[in-house]
Amino acid sequence: MALPAPLRGVVPPVCTPLDSEGGIDRASLARLVEHLIRGGVHGLFALGSTGEVVYLTDAQRRTVLDTVVTAAAGRVPVLAGVLDTTTPRVLEHARVAAEAGVDALVATAPFYTRTHPLEIAAHFRRIRSECGLPLFAYDIPVSVGTKLSTDLVYALALDGILAGVKDSSGDEGGLRRLITALGGADRARGGAPGFSVLTGGELTVDAALLAGADGVVPGLGNVDPDAYVRLHTAARGGDWSLASAEQERLVSLFAIADVGPEDRMGRSSSALGGFKAALRLLGVIEEQATAFPQIPLDAAAVERVAELLADAGLGTAR
Amino acid sequence: MALPAPLRGVVPPVCTPLDSEGGIDRASLARLVEHLIRGGVHGLFALGSTGEVVYLTDAQRRTVLDTVVTAAAGRVPVLAGVLDTTTPRVLEHARVAAEAGVDALVATAPFYTRTHPLEIAAHFRRIRSECGLPLFAYDIPVSVGTKLSTDLVYALALDGILAGVKDSSGDEGGLRRLITALGGADRARGGAPGFSVLTGGELTVDAALLAGADGVVPGLGNVDPDAYVRLHTAARGGDWSLASAEQERLVSLFAIADVGPEDRMGRSSSALGGFKAALRLLGVIEEQATAFPQIPLDAAAVERVAELLADAGLGTAR
Amino acid sequence: MALPAPLRGVVPPVCTPLDSEGGIDRASLARLVEHLIRGGVHGLFALGSTGEVVYLTDAQRRTVLDTVVTAAAGRVPVLAGVLDTTTPRVLEHARVAAEAGVDALVATAPFYTRTHPLEIAAHFRRIRSECGLPLFAYDIPVSVGTKLSTDLVYALALDGILAGVKDSSGDEGGLRRLITALGGADRARGGAPGFSVLTGGELTVDAALLAGADGVVPGLGNVDPDAYVRLHTAARGGDWSLASAEQERLVSLFAIADVGPEDRMGRSSSALGGFKAALRLLGVIEEQATAFPQIPLDAAAVERVAELLADAGLGTAR
């Protein structure tokens, strides 16, 4: 399907359900897609950080894209992460993603290597020119090691290289500067009217929408897509009190990302483990396994997830 | 005067005007206080980072406090920064500030030394117990090197050690978690009803207020206090569109903090130089000098400040 | 061939010569291997950071390994980098490397994702158990984002999981602690007598050998392998004055890694560009191209490389 320009709304980074051997659980993934679309989301971001993309082999990545595209069945656009260290490797993923029929690509700056803004710009330009599909920049300095500057994103937006940005930098001030540079509340009059500003933060969605962001890519949206859709709808309708109240409830629910003890597992294991445990408890996916070498949540942590779901009024199936 | 609990509204970190020899320009400082109070601010934060506190000798710090307290004349509360590396040194500043008649103290975690959360907690407890005055924690990891965790601030709030926090961490998600932990929108029902959450960010004030923050400590508020007061008033009245529009205008004006070229001066020199140049152009202070060894803005940068003031509709006196 | 235990001596991270289209230049790579072996090196590390491994597609990686193994022809052991974000992806590279006939594997901790020491340990254990080949840990926090702790490396050494470590952390104090823990100067009596400590630093090789390191993996060793071999030989013979003098000469030569201006290219582009320009000038490889999107050295920078080679008494062929 054609990607709306700008893309607006709730676009969850889809979790990748695994079986106990670490293989892709296609049936669970298809159910998750259905869960999200029924929740009213406006798009799907497959193979993001939340989708454990960097833990999946190339073959598994392809399986994920095929499954999501098939399950989405054109009802909402599918964005595909093509994350890898540098341009030559990203281009290979991009070709596979295009073949799988996704509607847009999402790429980070190069990582592992020490890079320069001029090299980052060349990286995005090459991906865009070689692949044709709309391209989103994924700004996630905690993983990549470099922050995409406002100036760089703005320049690539004006040049039509980027269709949007997914900002997981946590730098809300920088996001506000970008939006203001793009024309602010009256974006249609700016130089890149189709450019989409998406925030990756779960906790500041109301704020980002008030600032003029177009949408949100919340990992927690896997668990409770309806709530993010309600938040978005309230914000679009100008009911900021309701938007803020929905956000506050989601801040409380987000505690499921921290149930894993910090002295025994990484923050990735805890957050993804929490989301997947919740999805299993809600009956959406079969297993809560995260990819190796992430450490699994123990029973106490899963119990805590169940409590948090109950506190949030989310009935569990198990 | 008694400090409101919670302290709410606009509390600018007052710039410290200097003469050409680096001495405190008391007359300009008094005029700046008048400028801010006439702008409608709800408090004054003297000797913050924006006040160049770490560039001032102890005698100069004392002069600043005396001048601000006298000029404020009890019309708004005065908070005093007591920033120094560790508790013993902070306590000396705190005693001087109490003698000067300030209404509250603002302290960071220890810096220069590698510290532990338990030590940071002991630091704030000792300052509070020895000084009696209400105490705000100043969370500014870019300067201090450590982030105050939500858990730590929350515990110190519940125990009555802290009267509030000034959050200059840029971590809006963390701020949201703190506010939610404190009771969210209905803070009066939480465990620390008098605790004040202030954001130090110039660019995300509407967002912070929507999230439930009590107030804002904007460096840019030196230049345009009226605008931050308008923003705050709109937010308190639930007019979020207006709040957001005011914020957007201030995001544009904030470009005065970046007029100094990055290859020739530090970000502190550029921001403080920009604020002071604006204040001089507006006729509030006499000289735009920043403290040594900060590099002064050149004529082109000052010209740019003048343009930005004009763009923002701020008539200049010179 | 069987890998010596411990591996000792000079083991350069082999550059990957590219043609002007970004393809592997196999003939140049074979000549480079010959250049190194004739220089007296004790092993070859293919597909390291210096080998631009993160810029190469999987097919190109395979080509590099085949070429190096063939060219080495069993004269020195070949270590292969199997760098990728997480265990499942590393394992795929490891299988390919084993098929190509390399003698040992080199892997980093997981990157891009936020990981935990327990997960890092599981990662190395799995690679070792699945692949059989001797495994070296590659400690390069500037790229990976986490430092391998002395305790972790020591534990994995004692357990026989790791055959050695390649330390590019720059933390010479930490390296010294590790060596002391392993038994210090009299390593044979420690708990892991076959464990090899290799430093990745070009500039502190004499110091590392004095501290008890077994060998060195110097990027600059591509350009002047003879000098590193002389340094190593002097150190083994106890002639520390000569070792230090050789080191000093190499510190001067290392300026070829900084010829690219910092405001126009990343540090990777500059260093790898400098090494490749030198190899071209020395007549070892055909083209000096670095992989996309690295910015090429300009003519002035290449001229500077030529001067530095001349200063070091390295005659150029072109």
Added chain:
Amino acid sequence: MALPAPLRGVVPPVCTPLDSEGGIDRASLARLVEHLIRGGVHGLFALGSTGEVVYLTDAQRRTVLDTVVTAAAGRVPVLAGVLDTTTPRVLEHARVAAEAGVDALVATAPFYTRTHPLEIAAHFRRIRSECGLPLFAYDIPVSVGTKLSTDLVYALALDGILAGVKDSSGDEGGLRRLITALGGADRARGGAPGFSVLTGGELTVDAALLAGADGVVPGLGNVDPDAYVRLHTAARGGDWSLASAEQERLVSLFAIADVGPEDRMGRSSSALGGFKAALRLLGVIEEQATAFPQIPLDAAAVERVAELLADAGLGTAR
């Protein structure tokens, strides 16, 4: 006394013994100075990080300098740390230190504030021109947040602004580049023959001396000055095997800096607590107290210090 140019040898950063109320224990401090001079050290660095300078009030700093200068009685030169956030505050400390009769000053770059290399250079130039005393730059990025570049230190050395550098950056490669730039092994022929390169690392002293450093400023030298003097003497005599063996013994002894559990105290508390506990056990100082809010070592940690002293053959007095 006149400061040797270059200053060479072992110059410990003198611990500051405290009584149980946090006051300076002058008698213990004088005994410590005697302990160090009898150990053969070549100078004393008072008010360094190891001296807990950032925990001491201005009056306490003055007391420390008076005590050390009196106790040293001209037998070895006394260097005084004048650490504070910015130039105006450092200059005040510098005047006090000059009055106390110290032989040289030691200053860091500005901290807390975000600064620029041009501002750092101006900072050192101003201190030098206003104070007259020889000035050492103290490079300690873990505390200050910025690394002094080789180029900056080299330029200030050539201009005669700096008498030396105390490098606690841990960047041994950078130190080697600086030494090479200064003329390497044959420093007398370089452009700054009186410039002194001192390493602040306890664990790499043999390596630094091999590289051409002039001396060492080891915190652990408070505990075992004789060993660092033996190491230095061996190195000066070209007996690198002996130097390395002494270093290895000191690496083992340095474990006293890590006896405090990381989950209960900062690294500063652990290291300084370990040094002070050792000095008390050796009968040099009265109390092992560290300054508030550092957390004291518990009995188990002190027991471990005693064991490590015994392992190192250092008889304890208590």
